[in-house]
Amino acid sequence: MNLGLKQIISNIVKDPSKIVTILDAWVASANPTEEQKNLAEARWNICVGCEHFREKRDVTGDPYCFKCGCNLRKKIFTIKYNECPEKKWEPVDELLWKDTQKQKKSIL
Ligand code: SF4
Secondary structure, eight states: OOHHHHHHHHHHHHOTTHHHHHHHHHHHHHSOOHHHHHHHHHHHHHHTTSTTEESOOTTTOOOEETTTOOBHHHHTTOSSTTOOTTOTTHHHHHHHHHHHTTTOOOOO
């Protein structure tokens, strides 16, 4: 099994609430607000320069984070503040995250 997928399964086993976080990110990515798009783009720009960035997962071909295993095209839309496992999103979340909370969309 792909190491990224093993990591994501391990994280969910340790903290089952991660499932909601992941699903919320997928929902937000499907129909993001302008504020969510802006924040996602800023987070993406940090990810592509990160040592944990992987361009293609073997099975799906999606870019992912080797640290947490998440699909980065979805994770960057997470509605949580600075959800990066290395806390590298802090500078852009500090500037942009609050604006995304005005029309927060959640599956719960
Ligand atoms: S989520 Fe964080 S650790 Fe993962 S690739 Fe992006 S910046 Fe790096």
